[in-house]
Amino acid sequence: MNTQVFERSLQNSELVQPQGFEREIKQATFNLKAYLSQRQAQVEAALEESITVVYPEKIYEAMRYSLLAGGKRLRPILCLASCELSGGTQQMAMPTACALEMIHTMSLIHDDLPAMDNDDYRRGKLTNHKVYGEDIAILAGDALLAYAFEFIAVHSKGVPAQQLLQVVAKLAHAVTATGIVGGQVLDLEHEGQQNVDVETLNFIHTHKTGALLEASVVCGALLAGASEDLLQRLERYARNIGLAFQIIDDVLDITATTEELGKTAGKDQKAQKVTYPSLWGIEESRLEAKKLVEKAKAELACFEKSAQPLIALADFITARTN
Template sequence: MSTPVFERSLQISQIDLHQGFERESNKVSFDLKTYLSQRQAEVEAALDSSITVVYPEKIYEAMRYSLLAGGKRLRPILCLASCELTGGTLEMAMPTACALEMIHTMSLIHDDLPAMDNDDYRRGRLTNHKVYGEDIAILAGDGLLAYAFEFIVEKTKQVPAEHLLQVVAKLGHAVAATGLVGGQVLDLQSEGKDNIDIETLNFIHTHKTGALLEASVVCGALLAGANNEVLHRLSRYARNIGLAFQIIDDVLDVTATSEELGKTAGKDQKAHKATYPSLWGIEESRYQAKKLVEEAKAELAPFGERAIPLMAIADYITARTH
């Protein structure tokens, strides 16, 4: 079955595009809080039905414990928004959106283990290994990672097989040593070192955090059959908001409380980790995050009114308090 493809013509000048978007955004009233709340509820319902508890019950309970622990659901929402932007539907994107949250949850379960970041709380409650033990927590993460790819292939409808293959390849690249795993390794190796420079810090976070955020945006567009020019724009948008997201995360680790964060505050400083505030200071870090968000939003200018959700999400990243 053929799928909608974002129209190919992007010939308008950049100046006209920016001015056109400003005119359109002034006409359109967009409530980000309502949008995020609605999409979050849809994602939560899909996640709840994605895993049922069967024998052996303990592993499925552990997987559900962390998968359904709440959170912003930013990655699946980005996937849904990107798919809609490029002519697709929520239905065709929801399995991939759920898979992204499964993979993200795996990374949180493993990141909290004593051998990694050693945290007792995540999303306001005890981490997986504190409830189920380290052995089951490791296996719960493994189970979620493997199931994510199966879920995409089995549950996605009305999407050509070649597009699904592109999505699976993009996700695999984002999680492997080329992405999340590689960033985590360098992060662990950098702990306690005083000579970490901005290039190393950027590498860590464009891989550990940014790679999956970028995949979230790009995969939504891949499902809809977007062309390369559109994919490159969305990729640049996502890389910028991914880095901005991590900068603000570092700032909040210093300025927010554990109750606000839903996890232990001040962890980075205690672990002697290099962070953006430690290199730039808090105000410069906020400025750099804002600058990245503005660059991200500029990539969306050709899409006009359809880009408003992704524009608003970019602004939300620097305005958030947890």
């Protein structure tokens, strides 16, 4: 991702003025830039060490090419923040945080393929299949998906086996037909159709995009052995920010440039996809995303300072420019 664009996103997020309970939360938003910078550096260092190039070199190089291509690292950071809110540590959450980014990267590699959304750029770089060919890109995605689960099992320390099992089950549920795959199938099926209603659109995006965001938050809490009440609050928080994230993505596809996005702008319109702005308009879409974020933050208001990172991250979702 373009560094200047990322800095601008953070500056924009600092301008958000929350309502109600949020004198404390405004302070968290003010510190978001430093928090994200620190967590990004930690995640990047862990990802750098996660895959070593060995024989056959091409597949490992292809995996690393997309995994280390940059990005906001939002999913790993959500996992770390959720684990810490639940009484856990960064160390116990980092393997799962890395696995989440591996799975997310797999979804991007496959999504960019000609048979899917067919894009030439991702995170400001040529997409995997443009560099390594479609065959290797497919295999790189497959390898990252499988390795993600191995990475959790092998590298997680200080986490009871039962909690790791819950994490693996949650992640698998988020990826298969109940999550990313199911959402992608419906997304492809409805391309070019103009009679898609908001309920169908919500189903597509709560699965294609929201499922992994929800898993990122919930898995962090599961690692720490969070209470059922906290898990339910975090699930509701995550579902709201997940849908808000996609609404803003739809808006940015129209309003941002290819340079800002790091991928081709205007793809949704070109593919004749029904999006939230096509149903509601841009301003109403932004308003709906903001309402979802406010609902998400309300779920964690009772935790005050300990929830500041997650509350600030919710604001960042609607303020981002890529």
